[in-house]
Amino acid sequence: MRVLGIATAADLLRLLILPGFAWAAYRDIRTRRVASSLWLPLLAIGALALAVEAAGAYPFADYAGRVFLVQTGFSLLFLIPFSVLAYRMAAFGGADMKALVVLAVAFPTTPQYVVPLWILPDVTWLHAVGFPVHPSALGVAAMSALTNAVLFGAVYVLALFGSNLLRGRLSPAMLVGKWTPVSSLPTVHGQLIRVEGLRLHRSLDLDALRMYLRWRGTTLAAVRENPDVFRDPDSVTETNPPTDGAVHDGPRTDGGRDETPENADGGFEFPEAGVADDDATAGDEADAPADDPWAAEQFLDDIERTAYGTTAETLREGLERATSEDAVWVSPGLPFLVPLFGGLLLALTYGDALTVALGALGLV
Template identity: 80%
Template structure:
């Protein structure tokens, strides 16, 4: 039964999840960190909506009841294992996995909303419109949200490639990377890329770089100003908590004094002019083991000490990868960075699209004559 003629009680409950997903998307953009505590109330709301629908369909002895079981079974028995598998294979982050689990529980079917658009002056009739406009044949909104998110992600990659081509930044890394000023790295998420022949290879994670700088109690500007001094492991004095390397967590590592991030629309990115670009390659400066290192430097940059001193592995960073990354950020002015994709952003957009329009993938495949 529809409440106020708009939607069922379960479908209205599901709307309460949208602010939570919007907040998660915002945090994913800003810090790539989403607290686990966010997902528990969202899961509870989704489970309540699921229970209301299941009670309405019970005892599942008619067509509508059996259809509910099929759709709920697909959502729970496919999407939840898929999310865990993607997480185990490092295709998803922990927050991405939890978000998809919430979606699978909360949206095993496609909600239906009837929204009034206007009332004529004489109040003789009410014009309404139904959402989603083009629901998928499968009828599982969680799956529509996921496929929509995949389309958004593919569009992001295409835009990244196109922006590099237009700017004249031609390199094997242009498919996955942004040409980024080193001075901007403290406010950037992702991994440094080096080009190995025709193959882009991911290097130091920038979260690990921030962890290292916070552990040393220094800034990227200071390290760039005196790399030889910082390369000497004896230069490490009192160490500090490394935090988890989030951009806005802990002391800033760019020499700033505030904890407020960039406010410009580019999120802190400022690319050099194309005429000044040079494809990032292996640095020609001093590398680990060179004779020009300080005498007795058995652990250049104190990389092994850092990784042994902290809890965990600093995002899988090895001493060699950390040293290579430090050599590059101290010898180059700009380099390629793989920014990754904050997946909660396209997932939130995919959910909104699923609730208003429907399954965009079906429409695209239909336009291509594939379905």
């Protein structure tokens, strides 16, 4: 039974999930970090909506009841294992996996919404509009949201290719990378790309670069100005918490300005290469390897080697490029929660874009 003629109670409950996904998409764009505490309340809302719908379909004796069981079984028994497997294979991040689990529980069927148009007096020939306009044949909104998100991702790749083509940046990296000024790296997410002939190699993760800069308490601009000093492992006299490398979190030693006291006036006092500070607190250069350019091994040892799979060689190679080149290819990585949120909105309004596309080709 519809509440106020708009939707069932279960489908109205499902609308409460949209603000949470909007916030997650915003955080994914801004910091690539989404608090784990967000997902449990959303999962509880989804589970409540599913329970309400299941109560209405019980005892599942008619055709509609059996269809509900099939759709719910597909959503729970396929999408949840799929999301966990994709996470284990590093195809998804942890937040992406949790978002898909929430969708699988909350949207195992396709909600139906009727928007009355009586408030528009000039529209006398149409009394209401039903959404989604083009639901999928499968009828699982969670699956429609996922396929819509994949299509959004494909559009993003094509747009990236077109942008690079129009700017004359012809390279094997033009499908997956952005030509990025090195000065922008402290506020960019992604990984450096190294091009060798026709082969692409993903290099230093920029979150790891920010961790390194914060650990050393400096900025990329300072490192570029005096690379020889920072290349010397004996120049590490004091270290700081590296944080997790997020752009807008932690001490601002990653984005062109440094708020530490010694840099508050815009100056930076560089230690002389090979000269130690007897008052060093966290980074004792005596523990650094004798041949450890950029103190890369010392950094990884200090943080217990948890910098997004970064190795000493990868860190050194990335720092050499960041101090010797003016622009580099960066694989930005699509923040998947953004197309997933867009895919969910599309699934609840227009419907399943893949179904429509296949129908236009006569394949459905």
